[in-house]
Amino acid sequence: SRLPPGPPGLPLLGNVLDIPLKGLFLKLDEWKRTNGGVFSLSAPGQKIVVLADAKSAADVLDKMSAPTSGRPRYIMMNEIMAGNLTITGIPANERWKRCRRIIHEGFNARASEGYAAIQEEESGRLCRYLLQNPGCDLYPALERTSCGVILRALYDAPSLFTSPTGEEKVQKLAEQMDAFMKAAMPLAYMVEMFPVLKYLPRWMAPFKAYGEDFFKDSNAYLENLYQEGCSTKQEGGKAKGFAVASEEARDHFGVTTQEAAWVSGVLYAAGSETSAAAVQSLCMAMLLYPEVQKKAKAEIDAVLGPHAPTLADRPNMPYMHAIVKETLRWRPPLPTGFPHLATENVDYGDYTIPKGTIVIGSIWSINHDAPTFGDPSVFRPERFLSSDGKTLSTPLSNYHDDDIAYGHGRRLCPGRYFANNMLFVEMTYLLWAFDILHAKDEYGRTIDPPNCQFVDRGLTCRPADFPCVFQPRQSTLADVLPPI
Numbered sequence: 001s002r003l004p005p006g007p008p009g010l011p012l013l014g015n016v017l018d019i020p021l022k023g024l025f026l027k028l029d030e031w032k033r034t035n036g037g038v039f040s041l042s043a044p045g046q047k048i049v050v051l052a053d054a055k056s057a058a059d060v061l062d063k064m065s066a067p068t069s070g071r072p073r074y075i076m077m078n079e080i081m082a083g084n085l086t087i088t089g090i091p092a093n094e095r096w097k098r099c100r101r102i103i104h105e106g107f108n109a110r111a112s113e114g115y116a117a118i119q120e121e122e123s124g125r126l127c128r129y130l131l132q133n134p135g136c137d138l139y140p141a142l143e144r145t146s147c148g149v150i151l152r153a154l155y156d157a158p159s160l161f162t163s164p165t166g167e168e169k170v171q172k173l174a175e176q177m178d179a180f181m182k183a184a185m186p187l188a189y190m191v192e193m194f195p196v197l198k199y200l201p202r203w204m205a206p207f208k209a210y211g212e213d214f215f216k217d218s219n220a221y222l223e224n225l226y227q228e229g230c231s232t233k234q235e236g237g238k239a240k241g242f243a244v245a246s247e248e249a250r251d252h253f254g255v256t257t258q259e260a261a262w263v264s265g266v267l268y269a270a271g272s273e274t275s276a277a278a279v280q281s282l283c284m285a286m287l288l289y290p291e292v293q294k295k296a297k298a299e300i301d302a303v304l305g306p307h308a309p310t311l312a313d314r315p316n317m318p319y320m321h322a323i324v325k326e327t328l329r330w331r332p333p334l335p336t337g338f339p340h341l342a343t344e345n346v347d348y349g350d351y352t353i354p355k356g357t358i359v360i361g362s363i364w365s366i367n368h369d370a371p372t373f374g375d376p377s378v379f380r381p382e383r384f385l386s387s388d389g390k391t392l393s394t395p396l397s398n399y400h401d402d403d404i405a406y407g408h409g410r411r412l413c414p415g416r417y418f419a420n421n422m423l424f425v426e427m428t429y430l431l432w433a434f435d436i437l438h439a440k441d442e443y444g445r446t447i448d449p450p451n452c453q454f455v456d457r458g459l460t461c462r463p464a465d466f467p468c469v470f471q472p473r474q475s476t477l478a479d480v481l482p483p484i
C-alpha cells in the first residue's frame with residue numbers, strides 16, 4: 001500500500017475503537033502531533049486519509065478536486081431517509097451539479113447582498129430580544145436569529161421574533177435534522193456495513209420501514225414549504241426569497257420541484273446551526289479577550305457612531321471584518337469538515353490515495369496549525385490584517401481565498417457569502433449595541449466561560465453554554481432597534 005502511515009490499530013478493526021463519536025477534531029489534532037500533517041486511519045472495509053495541514057488539504061482537495069469531491073455513501077441518511085436528495089450527502093453527479101447551480105444563482109456574492117436587509121433587521125431584533133430578556137440563555141436566542149434569517153431568505157417566511165407560527169416550522173425542521181444527524185453517525189445502522197440489507201423487504205427490515213416513512217413525511221413537508229415560499233410572489237412588494245427566485249433558475253438548469261424543495265431544506269439545515277455557533281464563539285472571545293472588544297468598539301464608534309450597522313459598512317470596518325474571520329478560524333463551526341471521497345486513485349507525493357478512500361480535510365487542525373499561526377489558540381484578529389490595516393482574505397499562501405472553515409474544492413460551502421454577510425452584520429450589531437461582559441455568580445464572583453468545552457453534534461460543534469451580560473451602550477437603544 002502506498003497510503004500514508006498512521007496510528008497503529010488492531011487487526012481487522014483498525015483504528016475504529018480509537019475514533020471517538022464526540023470531539024473527533026481534537027483526536028485528529030492529537031494524531032497529527034505524532035503522525036504529521038498527512039496520515040491514514042482504517043476501519044473495517046474502509047480506508048481514511050486525514051489532511052491536517054493547509055498545504056496537503058490545498059494540494060489534494062483544491063488542486064485535485066475533480067477526483068476528490070465525492071462523498072462517502074450514507075445509505076440510511078441519504079438514500080433511504082432522503083431519497084438521494086441531500087446535496088451535502090450525494091456524490092458529485094449530475095443531480096449535484098444541477099442543484100449547486102441553483103444554489104449559486106441564489107447565494108452567489110451579488111445575490112447574497114440582496115438578503116442584507118433581512119440580516120440587518122433580524123440582528124436588530126436579536127438585540128432588542130437581549131435587551132428585553134437580560135439573563136436569557138444565549139444560544140437559543142442566536143439560533144432563533146439564524147433560523148429566522150434563513151427561513152425568511154428561503155421562503156419569505158415571517159420573522160421568528162414577531163410571528164409565533166414560525167416556531168412550528170422550526171420545530172419540525174429541527175426534528176428532521178436531528179433524525180438525519182443520528183442516522184449519519186458511524187455505525188448507527190448496520191446497513192452502512194452491510195449494504196445488501198438495503199434490499200430486504202420492508203416487513204423484514206424495521207429500519208427500512210422507518211426510513212421510507214420518514215422520507216415520505218419529510219418530502220411532503222419540504223415540498224409544501226417550498227410551494228408556500230414560491231406562492232409569496234403573488235403578494236408583491238415583499239422581499240423575494242430563494243424559493244421564488246429559484247423558479248426561473250430551476251427551469252433553466254432542469255431542476256425538478258422536488259429537488260429544489262430538498263435543496264431549500266438542506267440550505268436551512270446547513271445555514272442555521274453553523275451561524276449561531278459562530279456568533280456564540282464571538283461572544284465567548286469577547287469575554288476572554290477584552291482588549292479585542294475594546295478595539296472593535298473603537299472602530300465601531302469611529303465608523304458608525306449612533307447609527308446601527310449595515311452590510312454596506314463592512315469596507316470601512318477592517319477590524320470587525322477580521323474579527324469575523326478570526327472567529328471562523330478559532331472556533332470553526334464544522335471543525336472536522338465534511339468527509340470527501342476519492343473517486344479515482346490519487347497520487348500525492350510518495351503516496352497513493354486509492355479510489356474509495358474517505359478524505360478528511362481537518363479544518364480544526366489546519367486552523368490550529370502552530371507553524372502557520374504561531375499562537376493558534378489565541379484569538380487575535382490582527383493575523384487577518386495587512387500592515388496597512390486592510391483585511392486579508394487569508395494569512396496563508398498557496399491556499400484558496402476563502403476561509404478554511406468553509407471547506408474545500410468543489411464542495412466548498414456555497415452559502416459562504418450569505419454566511420459571511422450574516423456574521424459581519426450580527427456580530428457588529430451586538431458589539432455596537434452592547435458591552436459583552438462576564439456574568440457574576442451569587443457571591444459576586446466572575447463566571448469564566450468554559451474555553452475548551454464543546455457541544456458536539458457530530459458535524460457541527462459549538463462552545464458549551466455560558467452566561468454573559470449584554471450591557472446596553474446607549475440609553476436610547478430601545479428607540480432605534482426594530483420591534484419584536
Ligand code: HEM
Nearest residue numbers: 087088270271274275334338405406407408411413415419
Ligand atoms: C458560518 C457558517 C457556515 C459554515 C462554517 C459552513 C461550512 C461548511 C462546510 C465546512 C461545508 C463542507 C465543505 C466540504 O465538503 O469541503 C459546507 C457545505 C455546505 N454548506 Fe455551508 N457553512 C456555513 C453556512 C452555510 C449557509 C448559510 C448555507 C446556505 C445558505 C450553507 C450551505 C451549504 C451547503 C448546501 C453545503 C454542501 C455543499 C456540497 O456538498 O456540495 N452553508 N459548509
